[in-house]
Amino acid sequence: xxxxxxxxxxxxxxxxxxxxxxxxxxxxxxxxxxxxxxxxxxxxxxxxxxxxxxxxxxxxxxxxxxxxxxxxxxxxxxxxxxxxxxxxxxxxxxxxxxxxxxxxxxxxxxxxxxxxxxxxxxxxxxxxxxxxxxxxxxxxxxxxxxxxxxxxxxxxxxxxxxxxxxxxxxxxxxxxxxxxxxxxxxxxxxxxxxxxxxxxxxxxxxxxxxxxxxxxxxxxxxxxxxxxxxxxxxxxxxxxxxxxxxxxxxxxxxxxxxxxxxxxxxxxxxxxxxxxxxxxxxxxxxxxxxxxxxxxxxxxxxxxxxxxxxxxxxxxxxxxxxxxxxxxxxxxxxxxxxxxxxxxxxxxxxxxxxxxxxxxxxxxxxxxxxxxxxxxxxxxxxxxxxxxxxxxxxxxxxxxxxxxxxxxxxxxxxxxxxxxxxxxxxxxxxxxxxxxxxxxxxxxxxxxxxxxxxxxxxxxxxxxxxxxxxxxxxxxxxxxxxxxxxxxxxxxxxxxxxx
Numbered sequence: 001x002x003x004x005x006x007x008x009x010x011x012x013x014x015x016x017x018x019x020x021x022x023x024x025x026x027x028x029x030x031x032x033x034x035x036x037x038x039x040x041x042x043x044x045x046x047x048x049x050x051x052x053x054x055x056x057x058x059x060x061x062x063x064x065x066x067x068x069x070x071x072x073x074x075x076x077x078x079x080x081x082x083x084x085x086x087x088x089x090x091x092x093x094x095x096x097x098x099x100x101x102x103x104x105x106x107x108x109x110x111x112x113x114x115x116x117x118x119x120x121x122x123x124x125x126x127x128x129x130x131x132x133x134x135x136x137x138x139x140x141x142x143x144x145x146x147x148x149x150x151x152x153x154x155x156x157x158x159x160x161x162x163x164x165x166x167x168x169x170x171x172x173x174x175x176x177x178x179x180x181x182x183x184x185x186x187x188x189x190x191x192x193x194x195x196x197x198x199x200x201x202x203x204x205x206x207x208x209x210x211x212x213x214x215x216x217x218x219x220x221x222x223x224x225x226x227x228x229x230x231x232x233x234x235x236x237x238x239x240x241x242x243x244x245x246x247x248x249x250x251x252x253x254x255x256x257x258x259x260x261x262x263x264x265x266x267x268x269x270x271x272x273x274x275x276x277x278x279x280x281x282x283x284x285x286x287x288x289x290x291x292x293x294x295x296x297x298x299x300x301x302x303x304x305x306x307x308x309x310x311x312x313x314x315x316x317x318x319x320x321x322x323x324x325x326x327x328x329x330x331x332x333x334x335x336x337x338x339x340x341x342x343x344x345x346x347x348x349x350x351x352x353x354x355x356x357x358x359x360x361x362x363x364x365x366x367x368x369x370x371x372x373x374x375x376x377x378x379x380x381x382x383x384x385x386x387x388x389x390x391x392x393x394x395x396x397x398x399x400x401x402x403x404x405x406x407x408x409x410x411x412x413x414x415x416x417x418x419x420x421x422x423x424x425x426x427x428x429x430x431x432x433x434x435x436x437x438x439x440x441x442x443x444x445x446x447x448x449x450x451x452x453x454x455x456x457x458x459x460x461x462x463x464x465x466x467x468x469x470x471x472x473x474x475x476x477x478x479x480x481x482x483x484x485x486x487x488x489x490x491x492x493x494x495x496x497x498x499x
Contacts, residue, residue: 044494047077051188051487057111058468058476067111069102073188077133086140090153094133096188096223101125108475109433110416112483113219113374117188120427121221131224133192149197152215156366157181158287160199161206161238163249167291167298167329168241172249174369175302175325175342179378180255180283181234182366184418189217191364191419194226204240214364218421218429227423229261229277232364248290255283257363262424266313267432268359269352269412274313277428281310281317281361297330302342312357319360321346321378327387335390344370348380348409359412362430364419372446373464373483376405377430380412381441395452405441407471414441414471436474442481443467460487 050072057067079092098117103125105115121127136151158176163169184191195212212232217223234255241247259279266274285306292299305322327340349358362378370378385403392398407414413432420429446464453459461484466472468479 043079043081043083045077045079045081046490046492046494047075047079048490049073049075049188049487051485053114053485054483055105055112055114056480056482057105058472058481059478060108060111061477063107065107065111065115066102066104069100069105069112069114071098071100071102071114071117073098075188075190079134088138088140090134090136090138092132092134093130094190095128095130097126097128098188099126101127109431113187116219120219120421124221127221129189129221129223133190133224145201147199149199150195152192152194153197154183155181155193155197155210155212156183157234157236157253157255158251160208160236160251161201161240161249163240163289165241165247165249165291167300168247168249168289171289171291171300171302171327175323175340176287176289176304178366178369179304179323180253180285180306180363180365181232182364182369184218184364185366186368187218187418189220189223189421191215191217191421192224193232204242206238206240208236208238210234214420216422218418220421220427225423227261227420229259229423230420231258232256247292248288251287253283253285253287255363257281257283257361259420261420261422263422263426263428265426265428265431267413267415267417267428267430268312268357269349269432270315271352272313278313279311279317279361281308281312281363283308283361283363294328296332297328297338300327300329300340301325306360308361312361315355315357317357317361319347319358321360321362335392337388337390339386339388341386342384344378344381344383344385346378346381346408348407348412350409350411352411358409359415362419367418372401372448372462373444373466373481375416375444375466375481376441377415377417379415379430380408381415382406382408397450399446399448399450401444401446403444403446405444405466405469407435407439407441410435410437410439433471433475435471438470438474440469441471442469442479456490456492458489460489461485 052072054070074097076095082089101118102114105111110116134152136149136153138149140147156177157180192215193212198209200207213226213230216225236253239250259277261277263277283306288303290301302325308319310317323344325342329338346360347358360379367377368374383403388400390398415430415432417430444466448462450460463484466481473479
């Protein structure tokens, strides 16, 4: 198959570069406006992900699709970046290819991500594409403290400003970033944003503003085109830890989402048809993340909440969500173990016949950060979880999560999805199944092991199991769900000499 050859060649190119090119470990990229060294050369960065996934979805009733399948995928990025004292330029090309997507994994609804990749990938079992992932210019210090970025770039809500404290940044990466606006990172096609970003920094305060349109992607082949019928405007104020409030980062944010795509799917509990999307939602929220030395380790807390108002088709939209979490890391103990627990509430709708839409709308997040099995989206859900992490070796990390999952409202749907993927057609980006009159979605157990084999090459593994509740067994004939993958990630930086 042509795609199989191209996907394999992508991996071989990246592997050859490991041997042929001088490399250095990848460094974390500073946020816009942060102090940084000024390199004197162009930088070429190569990243490659190869993933094997296996799915065993809930068994449908007779006449349903096949819930068991496996497939391979590869994503290769080539990034060229030039940094001057006042200007940065970034160009990134990306190729994605699949082998063996299932062509019979839809019904009732998508039976895992393989179904979504196939249905939104022009119904090909081996789709592939090469396109411009990023292309942008960042103008630095236009005015004192002001940087402006224009073009196609990535954006992650919650990560607008670094705190300067390692534990806070670790919590943000795993439990905060992209809750409302993100790049759909774990999906192969991903998502970008076309538009403008401005960052103004003064002392401990950083103000970030964005005006963007998302690109197609996520599960959809033909990734890259701008979704012209979605407009997103937002602003964030971040306050760094100070002497008066040490070890604590605060954020306040507001986001406006306007959507008029030519999409016929309407993801709510009304059962009504739609000729196109008619959604305008304003989200206002805040965040507190703290990490405090206590005893032989660090106590951390996270509080995050959003209130929403707006229009959902012909209904008034009034919804909200909140997350509250706490954890403790034994920093001086062998394996550096940590434990955390928390609760997410995302509101659901209580009546399909009134004039109010009460389901929290996650906007354009990266849902898999908070739903590792991808079995639910962060809407109409109560998720109570416990997490344990440890490092048995310097380059080995292990993680175990357990989630008790219940719908917020039995009058609403069981939702999946991570936001808009297509400009037009029958896929909104979220979809829902019946609750079957129950709130009991199920209990999830998830485990992962991440191994850094070298400074530039790592292997990640994941296995998740869900024991479904009445919400599930009212639609499917059994209550057992399994999902697992093995992934290799390669990153290398090669400095090209300036001519």
